[in-house]
Amino acid sequence: xxxATEIRLPSYDLTGKVALVTGATSGLGRRFSLILxxxxxxxxxxxxxxxxxxxLKAEIEAMGGTAFPIALDVTDTKSIKDCVDATEKALGPLYxxxxxxxxxxxxxxxxxxxxxxxxxxxxxxxxxFFMAQAxxxxxxxxxxxxxxxxxxxxxxxxxxxxxxxxxxxxAAVAMMTRSLGKEWARHQINVNAMCPGFIETELNxxxxxxxxxxxxxxxxxRRRLGVEEDLDxxxxxxxSDHGRFITGxxxxxxxxxxx
Numbered sequence: 462x463x464x465a466t467e468i469r470l471p472s473y474d475l476t477g478k479v480a481l482v483t484g485a486t487s488g489l490g491r492r493f494s495l496i497l498x499x500x501x502x503x504x505x506x507x508x509x510x511x512x513x514x515x516x517l518k519a520e521i522e523a524m525g526g527t528a529f530p531i532a533l534d535v536t537d538t539k540s541i542k543d544c545v546d547a548t549e550k551a552l553g554p555l556y557x558x559x560x561x562x563x564x565x566x567x568x569x570x571x572x573x574x575x576x577x578x579x580x581x582x583x584x585x586x587x588x589x590f591f592m593a594q595a596x597x598x599x600x601x602x603x604x605x606x607x608x609x610x611x612x613x614x615x616x617x618x619x620x621x622x623x624x625x626x627x628x629x630x631x632a633a634v635a636m637m638t639r640s641l642g643k644e645w646a647r648h649q650i651n652v653n654a655m656c657p658g659f660i661e662t663e664l665n666x667x668x669x670x671x672x673x674x675x676x677x678x679x680x681x682x683r684r685r686l687g688v689e690e691d692l693d694x695x696x697x698x699x700x701s702d703h704g705r706f707i708t709g710x711x712x713x714x715x716x717x718x719x720x
Contacts, residue, residue: 471702476501479552480700481545483535483592484562486513488662489612492689493559493696498526500697502557505548507533527552535562535588545595554603557700558596560589560611560634565627565664573626585630590637593652597645606649610699611638613654613711619719631656635711642709651708653699658715660687682717691716 480497484490486508498504498521506514506521506528514530521528529551534540549555563585566577593609600607615621616628617635638654645652659677661669668674669686678686695714698704713719 471705473697473701473703474501475557475701478502478556478700479505479548479554480557480559481505481507481548481555481596482559482561483507483533483588485517486510488664489657489660489689489692490559490561491517492692493561494528495521495524496693496696497557497559497700498528499524500701501526502700503527503529503552505529505531505544505552505555507531507544508562509534533562535592536583538591541588541591541595545599549599554605555596555599555607556605557608558593558610559696559700560592560609562588562592563612563630565624567623568626569623570625578626581626581630582633585627586633586637589634593637593641597641597648597650600650601645601648604648607651608700608704609641609650609652610696611652611654613638613656615656615658615713615715615719617654617656617711618713638711639709646708651699651704653704653707653710653712655692655695655699656711656713656715657692658687658713658718660689660691662689682720685716687714687716 480502482490482494485494485506494504494506506517511532518528518530531544531547533544611634613634614631617631621628638652642652692714695712
């Protein structure tokens with residue numbers, strides 16, 4: 462047991478670490494990129510809308526950070542490999558992956574098409590797995606461990622009406638997280654997932670301003686919608702030394718919305 466005088470608090474400082482964020486062009490991915498850069502990480506910001514990545518790069522550099530924009534389509538395994546290779550060539554060995562890229566199409570189960578089903582699973586599940594695989598392989602080869610943070614949803618464990626396929630994909634991401642956490646524990650790779658509740662972003666702000674959206678908000682225990690910064694603490698916990706003893710865990714961050 463350590464003497465009280467020897468106690469040292471873990472740090473959220475990520476200086477010297479290299480992070481990669483998928484789906485960084487908007488919403489949560491954009492916020493995650495800013496927070497990791499603010500904590501000192503050199504961040505590869507990725508997505509399909511390259512012009513938005515350039516804007517984000519300028520924002521990060523304006524606050525003294527380092528950002529490297531890379532075009533990425535997570536449904537294309539060659540694009541994933543090229544992205545990881547380019548990141549490590551430009552910034553150094555990857556230590557943090559935020560597996561954030563995903564999509565959602567609202568549809569009643571009777572109306573889901575095979576094409577829509579495949580598109581959702583290709584992006585949310587297949588893309589997330591092969592992204593984790595590519596980064597995991599690099600971490601294993603290097604032998605210095607790392608952090609993989611998958612972005613799931615409360616839909617991984619709660620029914621969200623009209624979002625059956627989305628919930629199915631996020632449940633798959635949750636089990637993927639637990640499985641990789643066990644498989645890669647011996648390689649000192651921590652794999653965890655955040656399961657956010659409803660957070661206001663540009664993708665859903667229009668809905669939550671409607672009568673139906675306001676009714677949904679009033680059904681939650683605290684009758685409020687989350688904002689992007691509500692996830693900052695959990696992100697830094699899982700990315701930093703504070704999270705060294707956490708792997709294979711699912712963190713529900715929803716203000717009680719799923720209760």
